[in-house]
Amino acid sequence: MxxxxxxxxxxxxxxxxxxxxxxxxxxxxxxxxxxxxxxxxxxxxxxxxxxxxxxxxxxxxxxxxxxxxxxxxxxxxxxxxxxxxxxxxxxxxxxxxxxxxxxxxxxxxxxxxxxxxxxxxxxxxxxNCSTIQIAAFAAVLQETCGLDELHAVTLQAVSGAGQRALDAWRDQRTGRDGAGAEVFPRPIVDNVLPAIGPAQRDGSFEEEAKVVRELRRILGRSDDLRVSCTAVRVPVHTGHCAALRCLLPQPVDRQRILKALAARPHMVPAPDAHAFTTPREIQGSRDVHVGRLRVDPGNPHALLAWVVADNLLKGxxxxxxxxxxxxxxxxxxxxxx
CATH class of the missing domain: 3.40.50.720 (NAD(P)-binding Rossmann-like Domain)
Structure with a gap:
């Protein structure tokens, strides 16, 4: 071939x-x-x-x-x-x-x-890299119990911006003045930047708009699925994280969702609500890792989750x-x- x-x-x-x-x-x-x-x-x-x-x-x-x-x-x-x-x-x-x-x-x-x-x-x-891992998780919810809303905060590694970004990050870590100005809006070392891509007219940045529109398309939905995203660049080499709040049309059945996640190829759910994985731990993994899966104490229809994947591989x-x-x-x- x-x-x-x-x-x-x-x-x-x-x-x-x-x-x-x-x-x-x-x-x-x-x-x-x-x-x-x-x-x-x-x-x-x-x-x-x-x-x-x-x-x-x-x-x-x-x-x-x-x-x-x-x-x-x-x-x-x-x-x-x-x-x-x-x-x-x-x-x-x-x-x-x-x-x-x-x-x-x-x-x-x-x-x-x-x-x-x-x-x-x-x-x-x-x-888009962060959309993939969110969609893999959200599809299980949609198929298992329905999905009305999804709100995400993504914590995105430097490698998601490419080799130039990695080089700039390394230069900044060694104290090189002005390094990375063409890649990052502000210094990335010891910092987090809630701005990825060009600014959009609605107050979002491009990365956030990508997540909204691509997620709907992958799931076969339109604006009936309410989606929001705040995308944040973090000083990590590889591994994107997403903190999710998902609103379901019925009360959350955590065990049913865990069972559905475990049955999905390349999906690794943590059974304990306090368990989680980190970007360092999943570098080189081809799976989507789900942790901190729990019911929102303020709303029995809302599910909270922590979703992590290697952005260069699964992303x-x-x-x-x-x-x-x-x-x-x-x-x-x-x-x-």
Missing amino acids: KIAVLGASGLVGRTMLDVLSSCPWVDEPPRLLVSERSAGRRLAFRDRELVCEEVSDKALADLDVLLCSAGRVAAARWAPVAAQAGALVVDNSSCFRMDPDVPLVVPEVNPCPAWAPGSGGRLIANP AAWNAVQIVESCLGVGPTGAAG
Whole structure:
């Protein structure tokens, strides 16, 4: 199978490469496609080094699968080219997420129909990193007991903003003056920043708006599902957290919800209401971890939860590979489907 990663030299692109290296169904090395600036760079894959090459129409002409993590501008230019050439394309940028003709997929929630090489190209959007873990949890509630409202405060790791952000964070930690001004609105070291992305007219920031609109789309809902989000960047390397308050149409049955969560693939609920996991503990995990699951003392219809996931894996690279597995019917995701 001919696979390529566009944006292979980036933080998520390299993580995609690591995930692919662990997949038995990947039977030949993927092509590594990058910008002209990164062409020639060497990256490890299994027991060899692969050379990055500049993306072009020719490089996309004969692919079966393209994983794209090169940003919105590159996705708009190249993802349709690969799909029109017949490839299954999974794009990690925000470019196509709200396009009604492009599925927005979390495989445990809304898997795509089967696809095979040679059956015509297909373009699928990978959701926002924090949205994925929230949607995985919220879908269980919706299916088990219904869901009227979801209110989130996300605590998002620096790696969610990419390699430049990680480099700026490290520079700030060493005391370099002015480091990261182009990435963070204020210093991130020993600080938290409730501002991710451009400001929106309604008082929110872009990251918060993404969570609201993408969550509704993944769950097949509209504004009948009331959603709010405050997104906060925190000085943690990897691992996004979400403190959630979910309003249900019936009194919370905690044991029923725990049972439903435990039955879900790649969902790890903590039975004890005081138990939780942290970003440090789940780095490298492909699962969504749920803790502090409890009834709001002030409202028997409200459920409180703490949801944690590795933003580079379940929030990006692993979810993208899961989409491919689901479509192709290969690997653990394809077998589960």
